[in-house]
Amino acid sequence: MIRWLPRRLGWIRVPSFFxxxxxxxxxxxxxxxxxxxxxxxxxQIEAQKASVADxxxxxxxxxxxxxxxxLRSWLDEAWGLRAKHEYDxxxxxxxxxxxxxxxxxxxxxxxNLKTQVAQKEAQLKxxxxxxxxxxxxxxxxxxxxxxxxxxxx
Amino acid sequence: MKTRSWLSLAGGLCLATGCATAPKxxxxxxxxxxxxxxxxxxxxxxxxxxVSASEKLGNKATDEWSSNDLDESRRDALQxxxxxxxxxxxxxxxxxxxxxQAIGAEQAxxxxxxxxxxxxxxxLKVQADLRQKLADARKSADDEKSRLSTQMAxxxxxxxxxxxxxxxxxxxxxxxxxxxxxxTVDAKKYAAPDYGAAEDLIRKAEQExxxxxxAGASASLEVAxxxxxxxxxxxxxxxxQTAQTAENRLRDDAxxxxxxxxxxxxxxxxxxxxxxxxxxxASNLFPKGQATKPIEGKLVVLDxxxxxxxxxxxxxxxxxGHTDNRGRVAELVALSQTRAQAVFEALVARGVDAKRxxxxxxxxxxxxxxxxxxxxxxxxxxxxxxxxxx
Numbered sequence: 001m002i003r004w005l006p007r008r009l010g011w012i013r014v015p016s017f018f019x020x021x022x023x024x025x026x027x028x029x030x031x032x033x034x035x036x037x038x039x040x041x042x043x044q045i046e047a048q049k050a051s052v053a054d055x056x057x058x059x060x061x062x063x064x065x066x067x068x069x070x071l072r073s074w075l076d077e078a079w080g081l082r083a084k085h086e087y088d089x090x091x092x093x094x095x096x097x098x099x100x101x102x103x104x105x106x107x108x109x110x111x112n113l114k115t116q117v118a119q120k121e122a123q124l125k126x127x128x129x130x131x132x133x134x135x136x137x138x139x140x141x142x143x144x145x146x147x148x149x150x151x152x153x
Numbered sequence: 154m155k156t157r158s159w160l161s162l163a164g165g166l167c168l169a170t171g172c173a174t175a176p177k178x179x180x181x182x183x184x185x186x187x188x189x190x191x192x193x194x195x196x197x198x199x200x201x202x203x204v205s206a207s208e209k210l211g212n213k214a215t216d217e218w219s220s221n222d223l224d225e226s227r228r229d230a231l232q233x234x235x236x237x238x239x240x241x242x243x244x245x246x247x248x249x250x251x252x253x254q255a256i257g258a259e260q261a262x263x264x265x266x267x268x269x270x271x272x273x274x275x276x277l278k279v280q281a282d283l284r285q286k287l288a289d290a291r292k293s294a295d296d297e298k299s300r301l302s303t304q305m306a307x308x309x310x311x312x313x314x315x316x317x318x319x320x321x322x323x324x325x326x327x328x329x330x331x332x333x334x335x336x337t338v339d340a341k342k343y344a345a346p347d348y349g350a351a352e353d354l355i356r357k358a359e360q361e362x363x364x365x366x367x368a369g370a371s372a373s374l375e376v377a378x379x380x381x382x383x384x385x386x387x388x389x390x391x392x393x394q395t396a397q398t399a400e401n402r403l404r405d406d407a408x409x410x411x412x413x414x415x416x417x418x419x420x421x422x423x424x425x426x427x428x429x430x431x432x433x434x435a436s437n438l439f440p441k442g443q444a445t446k447p448i449e450g451k452l453v454v455l456d457x458x459x460x461x462x463x464x465x466x467x468x469x470x471x472x473x474g475h476t477d478n479r480g481r482v483a484e485l486v487a488l489s490q491t492r493a494q495a496v497f498e499a500l501v502a503r504g505v506d507a508k509r510x511x512x513x514x515x516x517x518x519x520x521x522x523x524x525x526x527x528x529x530x531x532x533x534x535x536x537x538x539x540x541x542x543x
Contacts, residue, residue, distance in 0.1 A: 092228065099235040106242035113249030120256040127263040134270035141277040148284035152291055
């Protein structure tokens with residue numbers, strides 16, 4: 001690693017060289033790296049916001065309404081933190097937002113399934129009511145037939 | 154010394170305040186409450202990773218709270234809540250899916266049962282409908298039968314009434330006929346009580362017929378007919394007798410007129426009680442004395458007499474001989490008898506039926522005039538042809 005260094009530099013100058021390289025690289029790369037991270041976080045936040053809109057549209061029964069409000073407030077918080085360049089906090093909030101979005105998604109799915117269950121239960125009840133009614137009708141028809149048989153043997 | 158104590162106390166308080174645990178963050182409280190949800194153990198089976206992560210985060214949050222790192226504790230408690238809620242939501246989904254499957258099976262079973270019951274009900278309804286139609290048809294037939302029976306009874310009643318009315322009308326006609334028949338013999342005159350009774354009863358019967366009392370009318374008409382027939386029976390002989398009498402009288406009158414138109418004979422009428430006699434007397438038929446043979450040529454006077462007798466064939470005829478009083482009576486009677494017999498024979502010779510003629514001799518017993526003179530005696534010597542009638 002050190003072989004390609006200039007021979008004229010003495011061993012004393014090697015740390016200075018690395019220090020120079022490090023400081024120079026940092027000075028050159030740091031603004032670029034920060035700019036990429038900010039853009040990335042912004043894209044994530046915007047993607048989350050778009051997904052929140054989709055979730056709100058899917059939540060026809062308003063089962064996750066409170067969670068969506070909370071999610072939006074957190075995304076706003078993340079947006080604010082991003083503006084303050086508190087990227088670690090933004091990431092932490094975005095993680096929570098992703099988990100919250102997943103929670104909302106599962107809640108909506110569960111609610112929809114429960115709604116389907118309720119509908120199916122209602123349909124089943126309707127069929128059972130029809131069965132009960134049909135049994136009653138059969139009994140009454142049998143009685144009617146019996147009485148008619150007495151009249152018309 | 155005093156100052157050192159106060160400093161120690163202040164230092165202790167500061168230490169106690171600095172080391173005291175801060176109030177538990179609401180996020181952590183909410184997580185712990187959620188952690189005690191009875192569904193959590195089942196959620197652990199469904200989503201063990203989520204629940205484990207939640208527990209770890211929860212424990213971490215508790216530790217952070219214990220170390221007064223409240224912001225971290227709040228954030229981790231939130232994450233723990235989110236994961237546990239997600240696990241619970243997944244559990245709910247699984248339960249819902251299971252319930253949906255169960256419902257699907259139950260629905261299929263119930264649908265099958267409903268289908269069978271519907272088929273059974275449909276068959277029973279068809280049967281019931283057929284029975285009902287049969288019952289309706291039978292009821293309709295019974296009603297029709299009853300209606301026809303009632304109508305037939307009404308028709309029969311009408312027919313019976315018509316028949317009764319016809320019978321009564323026949324009786325009325327019969328009674329009127331009987332009364333009309335009685336009229337032909339003038340029963341109103343000759344059998345007034347029965348005739349009047351018949352008339353009254355016929356009027357009464359007509360009123361009863363109008364009032365609908367056919368039985369009464371029938372009875373009245375029967376009695377009326379009896380009365381009319383009785384009146385007929387009573388009046389007929391009287392009427393016939395009267396008619397016969399009138400006819401006889403006319404015939405008698407004609408006989409008398411024709412007899413009176415005869416020439417050569419004496420015609421007179423004699424009444425003896427109800428019996429009347431048209432007497433045609435012929436004198437000078439026999440010679441004077443005891444002669445029994447008629448004088449030739451004198452018998453021509455008998456020709457129109459014989460014609461008259463034949464023209465009126467219903468009258469009984471007497472041929473009576475008479476004499477004057479000269480001689481013995483017995484001899485004179487015999488003589489008159491002989492002379493009457495001679496006239497009888499002359500009449501028979503002229504076509505008169507002998508059976509109608511009765512011959513007798515009266516001798517001198519019935520002289521027309523006294524026998525003082527010869528002319529009178531000649532008048533008494535005669536033969537009379539007598540028509541008898543009432």
